[in-house]
Amino acid sequence: MKTVVLMVALAVATPAVARDLQVPADKGWQHAQTGLVLMSRLAGMRRTGLSDSTQGEQDVAAQFAAPDGSVQATLYLFHPDVADVSLWFDRSQLALRRRDIFRNATAATAQPIGFAAAGAHAATSLRQLFATPGSALSSTGLAIVPLGEWVVSIRISATTLNAAQLDTRLQQLIAEIRWPAADTQARIAAPMTACTTPLQFGKAKVAKPSxxxxxxxxxxxxxxxxxxxxxxxxxxxxxxxxxxxxxxxxxxxxxxxxxxxxxxxxxxxxxxxxxxxxxxxxxxxxxxxxxxxxxxxxxxxxxxxxxxxxxxxxxxxxxxxxxxxxxxxxxxxxxxxxxxxxx
Structure with a gap:
């Protein structure tokens, strides 16, 4: 969760210096704008970091790790202009596969799994797990959960658990987050698909200033x-x-x-x-x-x-x-x- 916009070429490539949120390691933290609460421990992991790359908690990252370091997770809470689960899952999945450590990752399921989270009564979230042969990690996974105009993105990896075992740990982590009231208007999530009709580009030039x-x-x-x-x-x-x-x-x-x-x-x-x-x-x-x-x-x-x-x-x-x-x-x-x- 990177960068303040000055020049996008720099903003996309260079992480901004995030500020640590001053919360005692043994205390829970509540996000004022959404009401989401992260306790000091989730799914047997303790919170090891909590930071914000903005000045108003619009891009928060929270790290969790098992005592022996065998499982680690990072939760991102951000406020996008387009709060669409399928879109950000599509981007997150590509980002995961582009990392050298996950280049040989094999998806445990052919498609991302739609599931109900954050008190929702329908499958408005997506998750997917991967085996990572040839890596120091045995498995990794990601999940995207909608939160009104906000999005929660979760990355989790393990050194010894297989993909099915890590999926269980991921679901436990999600269940232990204290979510605000469910978004009843959130769309049922599905994997991103290609548009049926192509865009028609013109002979575009930069226009005179107006x-x-x-x-x-x-x-x-x-x-x-x-x-x-x-x-x-x-x-x-x-x-x-x-x-x-x-x-x-x-x-x-x-x-x-x-x-x-x-x-x-x-x-x-x-x-x-x-x-x-x-x-x-x-x-x-x-x-x-x-x-x-x-x-x-x-x-x-x-x-x-x-x-x-x-x-x-x-x-x-x-x-x-x-x-x-x-x-x-x-x-x-x-x-x-x-x-x-x-x-």
Whole structure:
């Protein structure tokens, strides 16, 4: 769970310095914004670390380990712009398989397992276990659990347990977490699938700066981010979108499209909740220019805007633009900052 957005090329590649949360090792910790509680011990493991890469507990990591070190687990709690279990499981699974220690991992099941967690009455979460031959570890696994507008990602590994035994330990860990009220509107989770229709990219070039376009983008994204942050209701106000994979994924990003956003897509950066949105701009629809805005939403509510494109750009174009660090403006908590050169 990495990075504050300054330049995404650096933000994705370089971990931010996380601050330790000052909680006694023998005491439980409660996350103020969700109500989730982590006790000092879970599934026979003691909590060995608790940190936050943001200033407001929007990206928390908690480490647990068995007394003999034979089983270790890390729990991540983060606030993504897109709180979709299938999407973040897709990203987490790829991140796991890309690690050298897990390159020969063999899945214990052909597909991730949907299961009910956090008090849910339906299979709104996903988990999968792997055998890891040729590694210092005997097995590893991951699980993604929805928590309203938040996501809980759990990684667990063992040196002696097989995949089935580790699955039992993972389920025990999840059961011992003190979850808040269940999200009754969470969608039943399923493995991510490819989109049935491909994206149609245009001959996109970076558009001339438009102050009105930039301001509108930042205002709309800022209002949406603030609404999510201020929402005190236990469930989203409407059913969540259904997402599909719009292009082959790589270690840096995955490309996804929702059933409510067929004209654009998002890049999910890494596996830690940060996304880049690429959608038709409001001003582009008004003045018929057909421009597409590019904005990055960080887990701490920061929205960063980048130059627009004259048509729907390819993911590689967007990745190059965002990685260049040419941010034109930023919004957070109602405060908007704009680069004068972008006006």
């Amino acid at each position: 102050g009105a376009d930039l301001l509108m983008t930042l205002m709309m994204q800022s209002v949406a981010a603030k609404a999510r942050a201020d929402d005190k209701t236990p469930t989203p106000p409407s059913p969540p979108s259904l997402w599909c994979r719009a292009a082959e994924a790589n270690a840096d990003y995955g490309v996804y499209r929702s059933d409510s956003g067929a004209q654009g897509y998002v890049l999910a950066l890494g596996d830690a909740g940060r996304v880049v949105s690429v959608y038709p701009s409001v001003m582009g629809m008004v003045d018929k220019t057909g421009t597409y805005t590019v904005s990055l939403q960080d887990v701490d509510g920061t929205v960063s805007a980048y130059p627009s494109f004259t048509a729907l750009p390819t993911p590689s174009q967007v990745w190059a633009l965002v990685g260049s660090g040419k941010r034109t403006g930023m919004a957070k908590g109602g405060a908007i900052t704009i680069d004068p050169k972008a006006m």
